[in-house]
Amino acid sequence: MCKKVLVLSASPRRGGNSDILCAQFVRGARDEENEVEKIFLRDKKINYCTACYACRDRGKCVHQDDMAEILEMMIAADVIVMASPVYFYTLDAQMKTLIDRTVARYTEIRNKELYFIIAAADTSISMMQRTIECFRGFADCLDGAREKGVIYGVGAWNIGDIEGTKAMQEAYEMGKNV
Template sequence: MKKILIISSSPRKNGNSELLVKEFANGALEKGNQVETIYLREKQYSFCRGCLACQKIKHCVIDDDAVEIASKMHDSDIIVFATPVYYYSVSGQLKTMLDRANPLFGTDYKFNDIYILATAAENGTGTFDGVEKAIQGWVDCFERAKISGTVFAGGVNDINDIKGNEILKQAYELGKTV
């Protein structure tokens, strides 16, 4: 059994990204894994101040929800980042959380496998590239970590556009492989 943490960064409740998350989680749960999903829209967290105090004290000096989220990231076997594509990159909510996870750098974190779930209105070639690059930049700071799988659903803009889409099955199947 693996401990899986899903960080969902969509501001829309029950949106396309969230439906992708639910399918991935269902697949992972079917395999007997422990799954926790954090919805960043329900959390209060600020931007990183760049003070780097976290590198000395191993936690952030800003007392908000990002401290607990980073702690859960540290102790998870697998981290799944779910995001809508905003201007060919991750949502601002996810970027802020990635920055706030800086206290994990230089620690004996548990995670190795990182998965990405993304949705976008556009379905063109390259729509997902910026998302993957942004998350890969974060992953590259953690020697043992790697991106182990991705699911991209393009052409889904309005809530429920993703319903009935084969990509949901792909997310479910990927969840079963972890």
């Protein structure tokens, strides 16, 4: 069955290690003829949530930026892949800003299969659990969300360090198996 897959790449570096892993996931998903859309968050204008909660009253955010379109895509997707480099054992600002801005419509992001991709210079997967817990905290707020896989791209500091690692094959295989 063909699924709608949305890949949210939060790497601030085009072709950064987490973005390279996204490309592998996309390749695997497309090889199985899934409909795949990748958003490179760096190319989008996403303002910070100001906690004004106008979205509660109006049903939409007061910010006029790219987040409304991204939210529509998140709601429409069957599968959401969230990828971030690890900064001080947590998500980067681009991903965290996106998560915060879902507040206007997060209750509509239901019954999604979720995959998480991280890339870090550290080689300790146990230390990466802190970052994954950030993703899981968001997932816990989504009705019917199901975590389907995690890709730990560890030991990757410089652009391209991730190439040739087992995370590359894992990303491809997870993409194929959505």
